[in-house]
Amino acid sequence: MAKKELTRRGFLTGAAAAGALTAFGAMTGCAANSGTTDSGQKVEQGGEAKTGWSWDTPPEPVAxxxxxxxxxxxxxxxxxxxxxxxxxxxxxxxxxxxxxxxxxxxxxxxxxxxxxxxxxxxxxxxxxxxxxxxxxxxxxxxxxxxxxxxxxxxxxxxxxxxxxxxxxxxxxxxxxxxxxxxxxxxxxxxxxxxxxxxxxxxxxxxxxxxxxxxxxxxxxxxxxxxxxxxxxxxxxxxxxxxxxxxxxxxxxxxxxxxxxxxxxxxxxxxxxxxxxxxxxxxxxxxxxxxxxxxxxxxxxxxxxxxxxxxxxxxxxxxxTMIHLIRYCGLCFGFMYVNTEGKRFMNEDTWIQAKSIRVMEQPGGEYAWSVFDANWQKDVAASIPIAGGQFWDDMSRTTAEWTPDSATKVIEGALESGNAVKADTLEELAAAMGVDEKTFLAEVENYNALYAAGEDTQFHKRAELLTEIKQPPFYALKFGPSLLAMPGGLxxxxxxxxxxxxxxxxxxxxxxxxxxxxxxxxxxxxxxxxxxxxxxxxxxxxxxxxxxxx
The missing domain is CATH 3.50.50.60 (FAD/NAD(P)-binding domain)
Structure with missing residues (x-):
């Protein structure tokens, strides 16, 4: 079936089409706030027209x-x-x-x-x-x-x-x-x-x-x-x-x-x-x-x-392929707070969704996963119904989860500064660099949601809610990174x-x-x-x- 002339993939190619390429160039733009002029130039949000792409004209043949x-x-x-x-x-x-x-x-x-x-x-x-x-x-x-x-x-x-x-x-x-x-x-x-x-x-x-x-x-x-x-x-x-x-x-x-x-x-x-x-x-x-x-x-x-x-x-x-590989490289499914100490999402989701939510936050580079001394028991209970990369072990080859690998990751993150540990929530907030009042209010609310058996804030599954009450307390720093953009011809x-x-x-x-x-x-x-x-x-x-x- 013949293609429509003005699709984003209808790139006019080949040496014989070189003259048409410049005119077409910017039709391949994809920004949500972009459009094209009648001449095919890409118009950015500010109204400036892009005259074409650097590859529009094929290189001269090698002699x-x-x-x-x-x-x-x-x-x-x-x-x-x-x-x-x-x-x-x-x-x-x-x-x-x-x-x-x-x-x-x-x-x-x-x-x-x-x-x-x-x-x-x-x-x-x-x-x-x-x-x-x-x-x-x-x-x-x-x-x-x-x-x-x-x-x-x-x-x-x-x-x-x-x-x-x-x-x-x-x-x-x-x-x-x-x-x-x-x-x-x-x-x-x-x-x-x-x-x-x-x-x-x-x-x-x-x-x-x-x-x-x-x-x-x-x-x-x-x-x-x-x-x-x-x-x-x-x-x-x-x-x-x-x-x-x-x-x-x-x-x-x-x-x-x-x-x-x-x-x-x-x-x-x-x-x-x-x-x-x-x-x-x-x-x-x-x-x-x-x-x-x-x-x-x-x-x-x-x-x-x-x-x-x-x-x-x-x-x-x-x-895009975006994974949470920056900083600690582990975030589990506990309460996540942003750099201001504020909870911002239902943590019960897959890695790309988590990455996008983090990038929407102030600064857009990282968030914190907050939990208490009972983390091993809580993670073990969550794996059969949730899990996945950066929650479970990255490459678990045994049917049952054990805390060995995660413990090593957390210990390494504490040494490198990509995790913090404290005996009080006030000390934890200070180590994280977040607003203490905001953070303590979020923890109090999260504990109340756990006690009520319902997350009325972001509607995480009730069986994945956990308490943050038993010291020592932990916060893991995690953030997204672009790995690849898998697509092409x-x-x-x-x-x-x-x-x-x-x-x-x-x-x-x-x-x-x-x-x-x-x-x-x-x-x-x-x-x-x-x-x-x-x-x-x-x-x-x-x-x-x-x-x-």
Whole structure:
């Protein structure tokens, strides 16, 4: 079906469209108080018009005389993050010749959770997931039905196969362990399916996450070649087909000719403020800290190159992934107060909602979780009916919660100044730096709500209300950080980048956070670690689709 001309993803691309790009540029803006002029300029809240985006005009082609080396391979992969190395590992295993170009000095990795619907490790542990259609329904609902349902089913139907493939391939080198951490709220429910993947490698000097390191080395063992410190500059397009990549290495431009296809696996856009303004949820500009690592790796390079080759961005704004990783890294579900000592929310919710509520408070950087000496008993009682990241242990591998891990976190936070402890509530308020009168009134009211068995202030479930009466008293400092903005080029269920009229661009695929359509509104943790899990699945599936046709 033909697209409307003036959609946010209707980016006119390719060298032939360069003249139209400048006129279109600012139509990709997404700020709530922005609009466009008749000429297509973005109008900011103050009335100033933005004349376009820095990537509107494609770069000039690199001259043949400037090419210092030509490398040929069946598949050229741009980016050596988790999706790129999965694609390289699977494609090379299937017999394809593979060249991987990466702008950084070694593969990129971050985080520690990896999702699959029902791995054999889960089955062996007696952990059986909910029905597929229930999880997909939650995924769509949490994304406001603005994501692509066929991509949700791609993950649900193939992720277990991918996790089991890695399990079999790695043997004793990796330990793939399903975890129990998930939020079990009545409105927002996180299903199981999260795994940690552990492995020790003597030569892993850069502390690359175990699955990424393993697949990188396995791909090399299979014959794949990795070119680091070689940022891709542009795609090669001949008669509408993508045939390769130009990358810039220390000794000059190198041409990577792809006999079969190019896979874009360059990561997300959250390291480029202008890309966030153009295609992202404005919320991505709000966190005080962007914790993406390595810094400088996630600047939307693949998205830009894909658009220059005729692709377009996903239909709806790229959502944010915001977690409460700053300061203590633990907040439980106790009473939260802001920097003024005032309670501000129902604490019984998931991590993105908590992050947003904190950012709405004065200062917007942190809040405090307040509790008393009975915290271990209170947390243990709450885990079966609530829990989740930053409430439960981050990666609990046992069916029952124990206080050991949380105790170590709290002790470390007390030492670092990201938690305070006192024998009186007055002393606690002083240590927190909040207004004593306001804080004491909030604690008194919270205790009264507990005694009454009803939270008439924010309507937290009664079974999650606790008293704050038994010294010593604690306050944990916690705050949000932007981790990524998982979204990019519009793709179909084969992971092919879509161009005009939603037809696939021959020879071009996008995977991981360079691809779009998985999520909308917020990054939904219907299964914790589903971003990594789908990135692995996308890389694996794209490789198979290219090799097998």
């Amino acid at each position: 043949d005389g400037d090419i210092v080396e030509t490398v040929e391979a069946d598949i050229v992969i741009v980016g050596a993050g988790i999706s790129g190395v999965t694609a390289a590992c699977r494609a090379s295993e299937l017999g394809a010749s593979v060249a991987v170009v990466e702008k950084m000095s070694f593969p990129s990795s971050r985080g520690g959770h990896y999702a699959a619907y029902q791995s054999k490790a889960m089955t062996a542990a007696g952990m059986m997931n909910d029905p597929k259609d229930q999880i997909v329904a939650d995924w769509l609902r949490f994304s406001g039905d603005r994501n692509k349902e066929e991509l949700a089913w791609l993950f649900i139907n193939r992720s277990s196969e991918v996790m089991d493939w890695l399990d079999d391939l790695s043997g004793d080198e990796l330990s793939i362990i399903p975890i129990y951490t998930h939020y079990a709220g009545p409105q927002y429910y996180e299903h199981i399916g999260t795994h940690v993947i552990r492995g020790e490698f003597a030569d892993n000097e850069n502390k690359i996450n175990a699955p990424v390191y393993f697949m990188w080395k396995k791909a090399e063992e299979n014959g794949a070649t990795f070119y680091f410190d070689a940022p891709a500059q542009q795609l090669l397009v001949e008669d509408g087909k993508v045939t390769g990549v130009i990358a810039e290495a220390s000794d000059g431009y190198k041409k990577f000719a792809a006999r079969k296809a190019v896979i874009l696996a360059t990561g997300d856009i959250s390291g480029d403020t202008e890309m966030i303004e153009a295609y992202g949820d404005p919320l991505g500009l709000k966190p005080a800290v962007n914790a993406y690592t390595p810094a400088g790796a996630n600047t939307g390079d693949g998205q830009k190159m894909g658009m220059w080759a005729g692709g377009h961005m996903q239909e709806y704004p790229v959502p 519009d793709v179909n269920e084969r992971l092919q980048v879509l161009g005009e009229d939603d037809e696939p661009i021959e020879g071009l695929y996008a995977v991981g956070n360079a691809s779009g359509g998985r999520y909308a509104v917020d990054y939904p943790v219907f299964i914790n670690g589903n971003s990594h899990g789908s990135a692995m699945t996308w890389g694996y599936v794209a490789a198979e689709n290219i090799v097998n046709g």
